[in-house]
Amino acid sequence: MADSPSPDCGSSSLVAPSGDRGYLLTEQVNPASAQLDQLSTDELVGLFIEEDLKPQQAVFGARTALSQAVDAIAERLKRSGRLFYLGAGTSGRLGVLDAAECPPTFCSPPELVQGILAGGAPALLRSSEGLEDLESAAVNDLQQRGFNSDDCLVGIAAGGTTPYVRGGLGHAKDLGALTIAMACVPSDQAPLPCAIDIRLLTGPELLTGSTRLKAGTATKMALNILSTGVMVKLGKVYGNSMVDVAASNSKLVDRSIRILGDLLGLDRKLALLLLERAQGSVKRALLMGSCGLETDEADVLLEAHSADLRAALNSQGQSLPVQD
Numbered sequence: 001m002a003d004s005p006s007p008d009c010g011s012s013s014l015v016a017p018s019g020d021r022g023y024l025l026t027e028q029v030n031p032a033s034a035q036l037d038q039l040s041t042d043e044l045v046g047l048f049i050e051e052d053l054k055p056q057q058a059v060f061g062a063r064t065a066l067s068q069a070v071d072a073i074a075e076r077l078k079r080s081g082r083l084f085y086l087g088a089g090t091s092g093r094l095g096v097l098d099a100a101e102c103p104p105t106f107c108s109p110p111e112l113v114q115g116i117l118a119g120g121a122p123a124l125l126r127s128s129e130g131l132e133d134l135e136s137a138a139v140n141d142l143q144q145r146g147f148n149s150d151d152c153l154v155g156i157a158a159g160g161t162t163p164y165v166r167g168g169l170g171h172a173k174d175l176g177a178l179t180i181a182m183a184c185v186p187s188d189q190a191p192l193p194c195a196i197d198i199r200l201l202t203g204p205e206l207l208t209g210s211t212r213l214k215a216g217t218a219t220k221m222a223l224n225i226l227s228t229g230v231m232v233k234l235g236k237v238y239g240n241s242m243v244d245v246a247a248s249n250s251k252l253v254d255r256s257i258r259i260l261g262d263l264l265g266l267d268r269k270l271a272l273l274l275l276e277r278a279q280g281s282v283k284r285a286l287l288m289g290s291c292g293l294e295t296d297e298a299d300v301l302l303e304a305h306s307a308d309l310r311a312a313l314n315s316q317g318q319s320l321p322v323q324d
Contacts, residue, residue, distance in 0.1 A: 086116045181196070240262065
């Protein structure tokens, strides 16, 4: 006997839709996959690979808006603001993922970049898409985090019509916070209340309406650029090295040793000794090693320059890498 359908795959209590969403770019039918269920496995895989070139093109098309967003967010965060991602379903999960990766990559405090998903933590593992229909839920979720006018909100909605995201952006705009929309449909199909509008036009999905595919890929790429660009602007990167990484496991200790070796010209043994003196902080170790400072002196210098390593080094007439 076949297994019974999962409760998530249907509902006995349906809410009437407010309108036909078939006009949305993300809901349209892709003619390239009209015979998807009849393709050979090799043909199917090849078609997906070909279509997955389009997210890169979509992100390139949003280059100007992404640049504006990076600068605007960095400016707010320099003034003690915070960055919030808000979304439902796949879009919300991607925001939570990007936020969660900031502390281990950039040693940023967990509250600096936060992801808010409709349905909260349980929705990370089990679909709760019905919650995206409530505008008020987003307002409540933001208020619980103490969201205020100093903060930044990136509302992520592939189709651009999610009430949860619209409600959050509207609330943030009313507060005077920085509002950024990220969607995969043209703005004239689904306008969103925002100061900066990022549109990632990936086109119809091979599996009609499944925005976890190209739309999700483009969204992940755009979020990578957004958070990494902001952290670069905040001085958490020197050259292309993540100098604010915290050496909290063996992989990161190895990476930290290699950074110190590359920038200070140290062998692994000396780099490890310096890292230990710096209590696992690569940025502190780089200042100590290049300027001959003790731990507390390096901290004072960093604090005087808003934790910007390059500015702190410049004040001492130093630059990296150290030349033999």
